[in-house]
Amino acid sequence: MNKKEFVLKILDTIKDSRDMAPGLKILVENNALEAETIDMLVWVFRDAASKTENTQAKKALEKSADMIQDLHQKEIVAQEEDLADLAELESMFKDL
Secondary structure, eight states: OOHHHHHHHHHHHHTTTOTTHHHHHHHHHHSOOOHHHHHHHHHHHHHHHHHOOOHHHHHHHHHHHHHHHHHHHHHHHHHHHHHHHHHHHHHHHHHO
């Protein structure tokens, strides 16, 4: 499951309890997620979790926000590794 699918799953789960979820889901479905968007979604999920009184829903929202943040960090690391690999390949081609 990629990050976009994961976010869509969360939004689908909370659509009945959060007014902005259906509209946000449509935006996510039609646009590529950027780092700023992911950060905003993490903030929204954390904010929703802090405002909910239902303990089970609160835990689910907090867990979802943490998972999105973890995915975001993993993506950053993967991008850095890809850039390092690309630089190494470019260096190898220059040596040929």
